[in-house]
Amino acid sequence: MRYDLEIIAGWVKPGSRVLDLGCGTGELLYYLKKEKQVRGSGIESSEDQVTACIEKGLQVLQGDINEEIRDYPDACFDYVILSQTLQQVYQPQELLQELLRVGKQVIVSFPNFSHWSIRLQLLFRGYAPKNRQLPYDWYDTPNIRVITLKDFRHFAKKFHCRIDREAAVRSPKGAGPGRLLRFLPNLRATYGIFLISRR
Amino acid sequence: MSEYIEHDIRGVSVGLTEKLFYTFAEPPGQLILESGARLGPITLAYEMVGRLNENRDNAILVTHALTGDSHLAGYYHRDDPRPGWWDTMIGPGKGIDTDRYCAICVNVLGGCMGSTGPSSLNPQTGRPYGLSFPLVTIGDMVKAQKALLDHLGIERLLAVVGGSVGGMQALEWSVRYPGLVRACIPLATTSHHSALAIAFNEIGRQAVMSDPNFNKGDYYDGKRPDLGLALARMIGHVTYLSDESLRQKFGRRLQDRQNFSFNFDADFQVESYLRYQGSKFVQRFDANSYLYITKAADYYDLRQQHGHGSEVEGFASARAKFLVVSFTSDWLYPTYQSRNMVKALKKNGLDVSFVEIEADCGHDAFLLPNQRLSGLIARFLARVAEEG
Secondary structure, three states, X not given: OOHHHHHHHHHOOOOOEEEEEOOOOOHHHHHHHHHHOOEEEEEEOOHHHHHHHHHOOOEEEEOOHXXXXXXXXXXXXXXXXXXXXXXXXXXXXXXXXXXXXXXXXEEXXXXXXXXXXXHXXXXXXXXXXXXXXXXXXXXXXXXXXXXXXXXXXXXXXXXXXXXXXXXXXXXXXXXXXXXXEOOOHHHHOOEEEXXXXXX | OOOOOOOOOOOOOOOEOOOEEEEEOOOOOOEEXXXXXXXXXXXXXXXXXXXXXOOOOOEEEEEOOOOOOXXXXXXXXXXXXXXXXXXXXXXXXXXXXXXOOEEEEEOOOOOOOOOOOOOOEEOOOOEEOHHHOOOOOHHHHHHHXXXXXXXHOOOOEOEEEEEOXXXXXXXXXXXXXXHHEOEEEEEOOOOEXXXXXXXXXXXXXXXXXXXXXXXXXXXXXXXXXXXXXXXXXXXXXXXXXXXHHHHHHOOOOEOOOOOOOOOOOOOEHHHHHHHHHHHHHHOOOOHHHHHHHHHHHHHOEHHHHHHOOOHHHHOOXXXXXXXXXXXXXXXXXXXXXXXXXXXXHHHOOOOEEEEEEOOOOHHHHHOOOOHHHHHHHHHHHHXXXXXX
């Protein structure tokens, strides 16, 4: 499993109720179901990926996360997970409020735009930065939001969220696990993972 | 639904199956229908494929669509040219695996394929009921199916699976007998007909009733309203297809000719095809049953019957796990109708999965061989069976 998903899985308490938004082929949900006896649901927009999920024995709906999230009753999940998607959301604040309504806690992960390599690219090359987490050209990127770890902390404070846990992660160069960072995370992390709840 | 009865390309089949009958509701214990009318005795034709296990907890009720019947899969006899209507879905190792499950299909109440309907003899008069047959509803059909399951000693269904009007019955099962249904798989269906669907059904009924041979439904001694029924079928059939599938299948190609006839013969292939579909249909279907079943489908509104007009409240009693499937080119029961159901199911905190399958063959997509659909159903059923 992807390293960020492993960290997320580590934060989820066994037997809880989980909603995974943009769950892809259900890798995380499947793991949580098998290893943590979680009652999981997922939302995914691609027919192929939804099919893959259901064929894994998962409960998944095909739809748009911004729309589908609205139908759930308040606090009906222990965790709502938005993994590597926040940077693609048109109205992040609205969506996060919805996630916090539906879930008691929300886990969000996103690529860190203040990583040193991105800063250097912008400073020295003058082009919109690209790296492995953000591999797209400016004109065809789904990533319409530029977020840094600091930005997210600031955002959480402004909109009355409590950060219960956070992890700054450096992706490995080749294959292999990533690394958790403590020193200068905003500069060194390629992505961040936050566990937040309503204050 | 249209007729696509196809042989399994791999030749995998449940083998020989038989049409079984069960009669109940003998007077004075008639079934009280939703309209308040009493009906009895009632005979139901049904088919069982696969084996009921010892605990009798592997039964799957398959509910058929408007013009289907109890003949699900396999063949009635060795020389039978055609298998049951869902042979591609039901059999060993298929979407509904008869090595694991026992699939049961009942010809609907009001039908004409062995179950009591308007063409059956009214025991009080010794003549066919005709239009004196009481109007039956989707709820009545489901109540009759429940009576059969009681008779078979099946207390709980692993799943109810159905497409189109069969999907309505599956939905009805999930809210009428919530404790008895572990899973519900409504395919290409809706909790209530749109005005569009009612409109097409009404045109079909008008076609039947305006046939000179209709004789207020009392035509069993003489000529039958075949022209009207064939016309109804032609109209219905178009609504089961799509612009895309018609374009691919026929385009503007001419039938057995190079040039227009400059009269009203069937110039185009699509005309000739529809005429053929119509004429084939009247050989096997009763015009009155067509009226009764389309009316039952039009009357059906899960929101009104179970939720005081609210879809969310309508599903409040449901307990099953749901797999809802729609098809992109289905304009008779478009995806938004499935989405509305899914929304209501979610609001009730139910376990629901939903997929919109890309298919260009219109409403009939649920009937056609479809690997994706088979895989989804197989894995979903396996999960439900596992999770108990």
